Amino acid sequence: MYCTAAKNAEKTNSLKDSAIIWFRNNLRTQDNKTLVEASKHKQLIAVYTISPNLFKKNKYGFTKLGKYRAKFLLESLRDLKEQLKTYNISLICKVALPEQLLPELIKKYKINTLYLQEEWTQEEEDELTEVVKKAPEHLQIVQFKDQFLYHPNAIPFKDYAQIPDVFTNFRKKVEKYAQVNYLQSTPNTLDKENLIITNAIPDFGDLGFDEFETDPRSAFPFKGGSKNAHERLHYYLWESNAITKYKETRNGLLGPDYSSKLSAWLANGSISAREVFWEVKKYEKERTKNQSTYWLIFELLWRDYFKYISLKHNNKIFQLGGILNKHYDWNRDKKTLNQWVGGCTKEPFVNANMKELAQTGFMSNRGRQNVASYWAKSLLQDWRYGAAYFEEMLIDYDVHSNWCNWLYVSGVGNDPRDRKFNIALQADRYDPKKEYQNQWI
Ligand SMILES: Cc1cc2nc3c(=O)[nH]c(=O)nc-3n(C[C@H](O)[C@H](O)[C@H](O)COP(=O)(O)OP(=O)(O)OC[C@H]3O[C@@H](n4cnc5c(N)ncnc54)[C@H](O)[C@@H]3O)c2cc1C
Known part of the structure; x- marks a missing residue:
């Protein structure tokens, strides 16, 4: 646990019992240490912010939140809101920068403690720093590494x-x-009066997306x-x-x-x-x-x-040389990127997987290893473009799993054998009758 006063803390009794739990990647009420601790306060508000920064194109030309995960996220938040209601906790969810919404709520509801699951990657740390900068002096921050x-x-x-x-x-x-560890106990149920705020979860359209039909070939009907x-x-x-x-x-x-x-x-x-x-x-x-x-x-x-x-x-997981500081002659060719993304390479097995990803937001582990190896080791393209494309597309994107698997496959991470996949052999072995390839191409 990390517990600190944001700035010189001077607690007053009137503030003592009001807290916010800022949900990030812990969208559940069961087995949730942060929520259990936060629910010991008399007054508790739950907050989730969908940062507009997620929809801006980054230096690789991709956004950080594509339509598949966005839909899944909204479903997850609706479910969380219902769950929280049973504990008399309101969830405020808005498309806003955390440093705008949270300080505003902290002031409005005279909050003295902010609870959150601790995240340590740069962008997440920066978000918290900005929130703290704009928050009142007395604010205490309590974080748990609960993931x-x-x-x-x-x-x-x-x-x-x-x-x-x-x-x-x-x-x-x-x-x-x-x-x-054993599972956490359930959170405390707060007094009915705590359930004061009503706020609808944003719609898919509010995030700038058009509704879409799930591809019937989807491996699994993910629902948040x-x-x-x-x-x-x-x-x-x-x-x-x-x-x-x-x-x-x-x-x-x-x-x-x-x-x-x-x-x-x-x-x-x-x-x-x-x-x-x-x-x-x-x-x-x-x-x-x-x-x-x-x-x-x-x-x-x-x-x-x-x-x-x-x-x-730390940040080495996002850097070209990875955790090994290894230097290769990486290429950055726009046409090659478009072919890989669009499933138009020379390798049908890669193409089938890339089409599955584009149509559904999911790809098997075998597929991910192959398309990533092909991108980084066969085409010798800057692996971070591949990782950034996955970040936008994957329904299950997780910063550590994505970037560290990419490092691993690209020869700048934790693979002691530094393997390169023979794509044709992999296709023969894992898709001998071409059933998978025929499904997608
Ligand atoms: C280039 C690349 C990028 C990837 N990006 C992600 C990502 O963003 N998010 C993500 O969750 N997984 C990622 N993976 C790991 C893995 O492909 C997926 O976790 C898995 O395919 C998800 O399907 P599943 O839940 O049915 O997995 P299962 O095979 O059922 O595995 C159970 C769980 O174990 C974990 N897991 C399995 N394999 C891995 C692995 N190699 N690394 C880390 N955790 C693993 C996952 O949480 C998974 O849900 C990536 C793999 C590669 C090669």
Whole structure:
């Protein structure tokens, strides 16, 4: 936990009991440490801001929030609003810069404490800095790193500098010495009078998007919100037992059940990694335990690992030389970029995957590895353009998972073997009958 007075704090009793919880990537009411702590206040308002900066083109020519994730986000927020209502907590959600909306609310409602899940990447840190600059002197900031499976206090490394740069070394030590925390208790229900503000969640059109139909070929009908996340988890374990074959199916390309499809909910925190972990443990105890059930947890460890790599290397994860400071002769060719994005390269397997991404906002892990390797290692193009395109498009975009996987595949990250994919061989192996390619091209 990080707790500080924003500026010289001088608490007064009248302010003591009013707080705001600023939701970011923790859009749930269950197993949410930040909410549990914030709900100990007498008065609590929940806030979510959709920054207009997300819709501006960045230096790579892409925005930071495309239509698939935007739709999923609004669904998640509507669900969160309903959940919060049961605790008599209002959610204010607006398209606004955090540094505009939050200080205004802090002053208006005489708030003395701001709770949030701690994010450490530059843009998120900058947002908080700006909020603090404009907030009244007395404001206290309370933050929790609650997005991990294995909490930073639980892992067997003295500090982030000691995080191994090889995943296996990290995993083995964590599995041997660390414990996953139990789920958080439910938040306190506040007095009815706390539910004072009504504010509708913005519409899709308010974000500047046109309505669209989900492509019927979509691998999975993603729908935001904790309720849907739990239903999917329940289905993948208890109803279908698909988890018992996960290790064999996880490199699949077609259909809803070759992998868990939990990524989009995990990314915006509609479900926590701990909730998935403990449900798998329950399933293993009551139904079946095998290599596949273990493997889902193994993948969640990759998710944690990249968060720790980002804590260790900070902004290097966004830089061309990556965490290795390695220099290659990268190209930046607009035509090549358009061909890759549009699925018009010389490799049909890459094209099929890129079309799936453009049409649905999702791509399998196997597909992601191939298209990224092709972009960075075969076409020798600046890998950050690829990562930035994924950031706009992916329904499950997560800053650490995206940028660190890109580093990994591009030879400037944590792959000790620095592999390059043979795309034709990969297509033969994972799509031998070309069913996947025929579906998309
Ligand atoms: C270039 C590239 C970019 C990627 N960008 C993202 C991203 O922005 N967001 C994201 O969630 N995943 C990303 N991944 C990882 C992985 O492809 C997706 O997590 C996975 O395909 C999502 O489908 P699923 O939920 O069915 O995964 P499952 O196979 O069911 O895995 C279960 C969970 O484990 C985690 N996980 C699995 N593989 C990885 C991995 N390699 N790295 C980190 N976590 C993992 C995810 O949270 C996933 O939901 C990326 C991979 C590559 C190669």
